[in-house]
Amino acid sequence: xxxxxxxxxxxxxxxxxxxxxxxxxxxxxxxxNHVYRITFDDDxxxxxxxxxxxxxxxxxxxxxxxxxxxxxxxxxxxxxLARSLLKNNRVYIYHYKHGKTxxxxxxxxxxxxxxxxxxxxxxxxxxxxxxxxxxxHKACSxxxxxxxxxxxxxxxxxxxLMNSLESxxxxxxxxxxxxxxxxxxxxxLKNRSKYNMSSFxxxxxxxxxxxxxxxxxxxxxxxxxxxxxWFRMSYRVLDFYFFSRVVSDIGDRTVFSYVINTMMExxxxxFLKEYHKVNPLTADEIRFMKEAYRFFILxxxxxxxxxxxxxxxxxxxxxEAFNVYLPSVDRDFDAxxxxxxxxxx
Numbered sequence: 526x527x528x529x530x531x532x533x534x535x536x537x538x539x540x541x542x543x544x545x546x547x548x549x550x551x552x553x554x555x556x557x558n559h560v561y562r563i564t565f566d567d568d569x570x571x572x573x574x575x576x577x578x579x580x581x582x583x584x585x586x587x588x589x590x591x592x593x594x595x596x597x598x599x600x601x602x603x604x605x606l607a608r609s610l611l612k613n614n615r616v617y618i619y620h621y622k623h624g625k626t627x628x629x630x631x632x633x634x635x636x637x638x639x640x641x642x643x644x645x646x647x648x649x650x651x652x653x654x655x656x657x658x659x660x661x662h663k664a665c666s667x668x669x670x671x672x673x674x675x676x677x678x679x680x681x682x683x684x685x686l687m688n689s690l691e692s693x694x695x696x697x698x699x700x701x702x703x704x705x706x707x708x709x710x711x712x713x714l715k716n717r718s719k720y721n722m723s724s725f726x727x728x729x730x731x732x733x734x735x736x737x738x739x740x741x742x743x744x745x746x747x748x749x750x751x752x753x754x755w756f757r758m759s760y761r762v763l764d765f766y767f768f769s770r771v772v773s774d775i776g777d778r779t780v781f782s783y784v785i786n787t788m789m790e791x792x793x794x795x796f797l798k799e800y801h802k803v804n805p806l807t808a809d810e811i812r813f814m815k816e817a818y819r820f821f822i823l824x825x826x827x828x829x830x831x832x833x834x835x836x837x838x839x840x841x842x843x844x845e846a847f848n849v850y851l852p853s854v855d856r857d858f859d860a861x862x863x864x865x866x867x868x869x870x
Contacts, residue, residue, distance in 0.1 A: 531630060
């Protein structure tokens with residue numbers, strides 16, 4: 526694909542009167558998505574994101590939800606989210622289709638960035654982050670009723686994976702590996718009925734809270750958030766695994782894995798204690814954290830991994846999913862330890 530040419534065509538569809546001087550690729554090179562800084566002849570700058578991962582309709586749906594969320598969040602989060610450019614009062618998304626090429630482009634206003642959290646957090650960072658995330662989830666909860674509807678659910682994503690396992694076994698490895706994945710899909714669907722999930726709120730969740738995706742003020746309040754690759758309307762619990770990685774003892778790493786153990790660290794329990802003071806959790810939500818992790822591995826690593834991650838990461842993470850991540854789900858996560866620490870019943 527000639528990505529720069531697609532971005533140029535996308536801009537021409539938005540405002541052909543404004544000329545592009547320079548297109549710079551500023552992608553993180555971890556995923557198949559491409560991010561560009563566009564500089565115009567008049568020195569204005571915008572950010573473009575080109576994607577061919579997933580479905581165009583889901584991409585469009587997600588960005589319209591995020592734009593509505595950004596417009597409706599109140600102080601202190603009214604300027605937190607990076608905003609997309611609008612045309613005719615709708616998020617402008619360019620859909621490029623030519624032969625087998627199917628890609629889409631969205632434009633963002635550049636995001637103001639203050640401080641990045643350090644690679645390894647101290648206790649004060651962890652406490653403050655827990656409080657801030659609790660407040661942010663509360664703010665998202667308050668506006669959930671005015672957001673556009675979402676068609677994605679955990680069940681539809683797992684069902685999609687199960688259909689692929691039936692229709693295209695070879696792409697997932699050996700017959701034994703396919704049976705292993707089917708077992709975990711069925712376990713996820715069965716275990717959902719164990720919890721009082723009708724009491725779980727559905728709110729906007731961004732899931733991928735790597736420290737490279739948000740910035741904070743000098744007093745450690747959330748200041749800006751960008752990168753919406755895994756956004757969805759779902760349960761707040763889906764955000765917690767990535768926060769366990771942010772606060773983990775090992776800290777942020779250039780070469781990363783998705784082990785479950787970070788959710789059992791005392792540092793993550795400290796984060797949850799501070800979150801719980803601001804935005805109380807239930808025991809069933811803590812128990813469901815294991816299933817949220819299982820869903821993350823099945824959906825984002827197994828089902829979508831080879832489409833989303835660059836090839837070297839996809840192969841590494843999918844191999845680890847079979848050998849490390851999925852075998853650890855029912856063995857290494859102890860919800861009762863966290864429930865006791867939070868003094869929940």
